[in-house]
Amino acid sequence: MEGSEDNKKGKGGRPPKAVKRNQLMAIKCTLFERRAIEAKAGSVGLTVSEYLREMGLTGKIDRRNRALPKEVLGFTATLNHLAANLNQLAKKRNQGDELSPLERAELKVQSGHVKELAIEIKSYLL
Template sequence: MKTQEDNSVITKAGRPRKQMKKDQRLTLVCTKTERVFISKWAKERGLTVSEYLRVMAFTREEDIKPEFSREARPLLVQLNYLLGNLKEMLEKEQGMPFTALKLAGIKSILQQVSNLQTTLMPYTN
C-alpha cells in the first residue's frame, strides 16, 4: 500500500473515508405489494430504497403531505367545487343584505362541506 509522509502525518492513497460510516443493518419485513410501492415511491423521488426509508423515518409527520387514494379524489373535487361556489356567493354579496334563499343556499353548501369532511377523515389518517 502506498503512503506519503506529509509533516509527520501519514496519509493513505485511495478513496477517502466517509465522515459517518453506515455500519448498522435494519431489516424490514413487508408484503410483495408493499415492496413494489416502496420501490416505486423511492424511484419517483430519485432515491434508493434505503435513502427513501431513511428520509421517511426522519421526516416529521407534519411535514408529510397526505396522499389521497383514488376513491377520495372525486370527493376532493366536489369539496373544491362547493368551496368555490361559497366563495363566489360571499364575494357577490359583500356589503349587501342576504336574502333568506341565499342564506339557505350557503347553509346547504356548508352542510355538504361538513359531510365531505367527515367522509374524507379516514383517508387523511
C-alpha cells in the first residue's frame, strides 16, 4: 500500500471540493412556474439550481454574489487552455527534449492566441 502515496503525489487536475454537493432534490411544478423560475434565475445571473438553493436557504437573492459575465468566463477558459498547452511545452523543453517542428508551430499559434486574447480583454475593459 506504500505505492498508493506515490500515485497521489503526481496526480494533477482539479482539487476535490471541501463540500461536495451530491444530493439531488426534485420539485414538481407547472410549465408556467418552471419558465418563471428559469427567467428569474437568468435575470440574476444564476443557474436554476443556484437560484433555488439560495432562495430556499436565505429567502432572498443577493445580487452582489452574481457570477462573472460570460465574456470574462470565456477569457478565463481560453487563458487556462493556453496555459496548459504552454506548460506542457515548457515541461518538455525543461527536461532537455528538443521541440519538434510541429510543437514549434503550435507554440507560434498559441503565442498568436495570447496576443489576440490580450486585445479582446483590452477592448472589453474600455
